[in-house]
Amino acid sequence: MNVIKKQEFLKNKFEYLSLVEKGRAFIYPTDTIYGIGCDATNTKAVKHVYSLKRRINKPLSVIAPSKKWILDNCKVGKEEKKWLGKLPGKYTLILKLKNKKAVSRSVHLGDYTIGVRIPKHWFSSIVYKYGKPIVTTSVNISEMAIMTSFKDLNKTIREKVAFVIYEGVKKAHPSIIIDLVKGKVKKR
Template sequence: MDINKEVHHAFEVIANGGIILYPTDTVWGIGCDATNEEAIKKIYALKQREESKSMIVLMNGEKMMYNVFKDIPDVAWEIIDYSEKPTTLILDKPRNVAPNIIAEDNTLAIRIVAEPFCFKLMERMKKPLVSTSANISGQPTPKTFKEISPEIIKGVDYVVNLHHDKICKNPSTIIKLGLDSQVKVIRK
C-alpha cells in the first residue's frame, strides 16, 4: 500500500475527530489528535483505561516540541540526539494539548519519531499524535498486528494498511526530566 494514501486516509479520520490504529517506531499504537479532548476520551474508553493514566504523545521535531513546551531542558536534546533506541521523555508544563492527555503532575510523555508514516502524518496534521499501545489496559502489548484483539481493531475508526507483517520491537525507554534537569529512568 502507498504510504501517502495511508497518510491521507488517517489524516481525514483524525481531522474529523476519529481514532486510528497505526504502526509506530516501536509497537502498534492507537492514536488521535493530541489537541482533541473528545477523541482522547474515545481512546480511554476503547482501552478501558483510567483517565488518570496518561498516554504518550508523538512529535515530529523541535518546532512541535517548542509549541507544546515553553522550557525544554538542554539534557532533553542530548538524550534525543544520543539515544540509540526510541526514547520517551516526560517533560514539565505542557501547553497547547488537550487537558485530558496531561498527567496529574502537569507533565506530558513525548517521543520524537522518525518512522516515515508517523512523521508524514504529523507533518500533515501540524499537531502532535497520541500514541498508546494497541491493547485493552492490563493486557500484554501486541508484538505483531495479528496479536491485536478484534475488540481494538473494531473499536477504531481506521486501521492503517502498512506493516501488518512487521514484528515490533519493545516499547520505548521512558525518562522523566524535571525543569531542574533532574533525570529519572522510568522504563529501560
C-alpha cells in the first residue's frame, strides 16, 4: 500500500486509476471525510469493500462522475432536481435507480436505491475523468470511529487497499443524507 499526496496522485493518475480499473480498493479525501472506495461497477471490488468494513446489510453510496450521470441513471423529478442543483457539496442524495446496470447490484443490495454524491473537492474531477462511479463510504470497520488521520487507519484496512491519497487530518463530519425516496434528512 502506497501513501501518496495529491501531487503524486495527479502526476501518476493513470497508473493509480489502472489499479482501480483492475478492482483494487483505495482511500481518498473528500470535502467531508476520507472515503474508501472502488469501481462501483465491479462486483468483486464492491464485495471487497464490504468485507473490509465488515458490513453486509447496508447499501453503499457512490461518487457520481457528473450530474449528467445522475440524470441518466437515476429517477429525477422536480424535488430531486432542486437538490441536484446543490451539488457539488456535502450532501448524499438517496435516489431510485432507473438504469439497473449503472452500478453493481452489490452496491444497492437489490433494492435499486442508491446514495449519490459529488463532493466539492478536487477528487470529483478524477471521478469525472474516470467516467464511472466510485464507491464512497467512511474509512472504518462498521460502527467504529471513522478515519480522520492516517494514524486512525485500521491495520486490516491499511493492508488491503492499493493506495491512500492523504491530505492530513480531516475534522469534518460525514455528508448530510437527503433521502429523496423516503423524504428524510439525516445529519451525521
